[in-house]
Amino acid sequence: MSRPGVRRAIALAGAAVLAAAGGLLTATPAASAGTVTATCTKTSDWGTGFEGRCTITNETGAAIDGWTLVADLPSGTSVGATWNATKTVSGNRYTFTNAGWNGAVAAGASTSFGFSGTGPGWFTGCTVNGGACDGSGGPGGDTEAPTAPSGLRSTGKSATTVALAWTASTDDVGVTGYDVYNGTGKVQTVTGTQTTVTGLTAETAYTFTVRARDAAGNVSAASNAVSVTTDAGGGQPGPGGDKVIGYFAQWGIYQRNYHVKNIHTSGSAEKLTHINYAFGNVQNGRCTIGDSFADYEKAYTAEQSVDGVADTWDQPLRGNFNQLRKLKKMYPHIKVLFSFGGWTWSGGFGQAAQNPQAFAESCYNLVEDPRWADVFDGIDIDWEYPNACGLTCDNSGPEAFENLMGALRAKFGNGNLVTAAITADASDGGKLEKADYAGAAKYVDWYLPMTYDYFGAWAAQGPTAPHSPLTSYPGIPQQGFNTADTMAKLTSMGVPASKLLIGIGFYGRGWTGVTQSEPGGTATGAAPGTYEAGIEDYKVLKSRCPATGTVAGTAYAKCGGQWWSYDTPSTIDGKMRWASDEGLGGAFFWELSGDTTGGELITAMRNGLG
Known part of the structure; x- marks a missing residue:
């Protein structure tokens, strides 16, 4: 049995040979001083697909708190699974935003995220925090921060969670996300105007604020603060039950x-x-x-x-x-x-x-x-x-x-x-x-x-x-x-x-007439199923339409014109561990x-x- 680490090392070594031989791996130019830049490369390329990595470097004289990389892919090429970043897609345009833990980049420091994709193409029109990825042309002239989010409120709570909602900010170019703070620490980055903060302690007071930011990295003032005390519940969540x-x-x-x-x-x-x-x-x-x-x-x-x-x-x-x-x-x-x-x-x-x-x-x-x-x-x-x-x-x-x-x-x-x-x-x-x-x-x-x-x-x-x-x-x-x-x-x-x-x-649920690999695509109807259209057993899907990515802890698969979502042993493992951490009774x-x-x-x- 091959170990995943060995397989990955071999793939990367092979990719390096390809790069030397034919220049198949592309990269943006070297960083320019005084700007935030990004270098994106294919770390592995097998013709019909690839793995890639983007490295964001802060060449300014001060720390940045959040980054957003935007680039286009040609028709027939798409990015699927992404790690160390949050991905959103609009047509051929891909937006990658920092995860909650790697948004702060000190002056002179770098951070990276990775992804896998299909097709032969590569990024064009790359920008990071509103400026060209190679540092040319400055930050695009966008220096105006979004307005502060308003109306922050708690919409629900338990012993270990607090649900929050707020009114959207406005920006002269566009808001790309919201950073949620517990006290002075950032705990989440989301694109919508509501979220649930998890992993809290029972009978404990928390104070939350939210800040908006745009593609150029401009960050708004903080919203109003809301204080919430979690419910009684016997302390930290878990371990859960084993039913x-x-x-x-x-x-x-x-x-x-x-x-x-x-x-x-x-x-x-x-x-x-x-x-x-x-x-x-x-x-x-x-x-x-x-x-x-x-x-x-x-x-x-x-x-x-x-x-x-x-x-x-x-x-x-x-x-x-x-x-x-x-x-x-x-x-x-x-x-x-x-x-x-x-x-x-x-x-x-x-x-x-x-x-x-x-x-x-x-x-x-x-x-x-x-x-x-x-x-x-x-x-x-x-x-x-x-x-x-x-x-x-x-x-x-x-x-x-x-x-x-x-x-x-x-x-x-x-x-x-x-x-x-x-x-x-x-x-x-x-x-x-x-x-x-x-x-x-x-x-x-x-x-x-x-x-x-x-x-x-x-x-x-x-x-x-x-x-x-x-x-x-x-x-x-x-x-x-x-x-x-x-x-x-x-x-x-x-x-x-x-x-x-x-x-x-x-089992899985599926559509047909789908062209987009990631969630959010259009369809023409229910995919065919053994007993009923739109539904199929896992035991069939695992080989007929193998998973190509995950979203929100659940696997999805694109095969031909069909798109399915279902749980696999890997996603079930993640859900069970989540349930145990939350103190649930089992599954x-x-x-x-x-x-x-x-x-x-x-x-x-x-x-x-x-």
């Missing part, structure tokens, strides 16, 4: 040919702590069976069965329920919850909420049916969405969800698990504000915020965007549609972080059949949580 919960979809036994036995043979069972069996139906205000054949009637052969023993015609329980019983016997640590609702079967919750006690009674009687009472350890509710719109619109009122969960807890008692999958819409006025999730939290063992499907080809023309972003990013189509904002909003409402699980999709995923036969994704989840 790993997977959904098993009953209909997977048909086209997908995925059975309970596959949980065992893939190695997933030893990594799971809980299985949510999806779905039971909700009809006439009651919990009902969703698919009796799959649930408890199907006869399994010895080859299909978890333990290699075939079902008999006269045994009292068959189907998935019996296979789950066998799986639990083999893996006693696994708990199984019966999940009700889901996207298609949530329409009955409105009627159920009119008499929550009767609903809870019906659910208890079904989950604890003597034929399979030993299979289930509790109930999971997947109402999409209380007092809001999903497949249909619900108007049961903001208190309905709390009342329903309270009735379930009263009926199921403390000896059974009661959980709920909930919306992840943290936008202003969004679905998280439509129901009392904080009030209902006292009745649940944990929530499963569905931190996936934020974006997809239901917006047929795009813009392309990762369906499960961990954080916000420049150009995100909708503010509040990312995991960090979802968790920050829920904890700011009063939901304990330990009762929240991060959600992972074992869950939809759903088991999307993983590889060897369980690549669930292994990354288990290892990432520790």
Whole structure:
């Protein structure tokens, strides 16, 4: 097995030979004294792609606080993954802005960022902080700083996070970004007018300000200061919980040919702590069976069965329920919850909420049916969405969800698990504000915020965007549609972080008719999928359309005219470590059949949580 460091060293050595032989690696002229300059080179070039590096040098007599490099690339050439800088793209123009930690460059000092790209072309029209990269022509004559940001305010907080928003600055040329300060230290650089500062300490006072800057490096005066004290929460975040919960979809036994036995043979069972069996139906205000054949009637052969023993015609329980019983016997640590609702079967919750006690009674009687009472350890509710719109619109009122969960807890008692999958819409006025999730939290063992499907080809023309972003990013189509904002909003409402699980999709969302490699491109519709347009399992995408970059902690891929986003073992590892640092209770995923036969994704989840 080749080590990555060795492969990279060989590539760079080869690039040096190419440069000497044919001048394939280009560079801007040497720095001129008295200006901020930049030198950009291809450190490796293999014809159809390259790696590059830009070095910014401060030849002025004073330190600079922030830099922005702008350059054009010809059609057919693009930059993808970027490190040590933030990249934004408008047409063929690329703007690279310092990361939070490398914006300050002392007089005479340098800093660098790197990137990978595709195509044969290279940068033209390079400027840094508004002046030519080679130091000629001065700084472009832009010496006017932006106006100071105004109206800085806190829009939410938790024990470890503070959400901020402000009114945009103006500039004679244009504002390129905002620097967020905690006291005198810069903690973030963003392009929008809101952000969430993470990694804070509980019950601690912080004072924040924001400064705007333009492409020439002019920095505004500070905004008004806002002081915020974080909530109580037991001190520093983490370590988080270690729950790993997977959904098993009953209909997977048909086209997908995925059975309970596959949980065992893939190695997933030893990594799971809980299985949510999806779905039971909700009809006439009651919990009902969703698919009796799959649930408890199907006869399994010895080859299909978890333990290699075939079902008999006269045994009292068959189907998935019996296979789950066998799986639990083999893996006693696994708990199984019966999940009700889901996207298609949530329409009955409105009627159920009119008499929550009767609903809870019906659910208890079904989950604890003597034929399979030993299979289930509790109930999971997947109402999409209380007092809001999903497949249909619900108007049961903001208190309905709390009342329903309270009735379930009263009926199921403390000896059974009661959980709920909930919306992840943290936008202003969004679905998280439509129901009392904080009030209902006292009745649940944990929530499963569905931190996936934020974006997809239901917006047929795009813009392309990762369906499960961990954080916000420049150009995100909708503010509040990312995991960090979802968790920050829920904890700011009063939901304990330990009762929240991060959600992972074992699938990708995709568009077709896309020409742009990076997120934000236009499209003509949904990409083809095995079972449904616009969606495909990870096990298929990993080889059919391999990842070409990452954005906001999620992988994306451009193959032909298709653009997909999905999580890989690497991005899942990053998300699990983030969840642990935030003190979350663990992670869950939809759903088991999307993983590889060897369980690549669930292994990354288990290892990432520790």
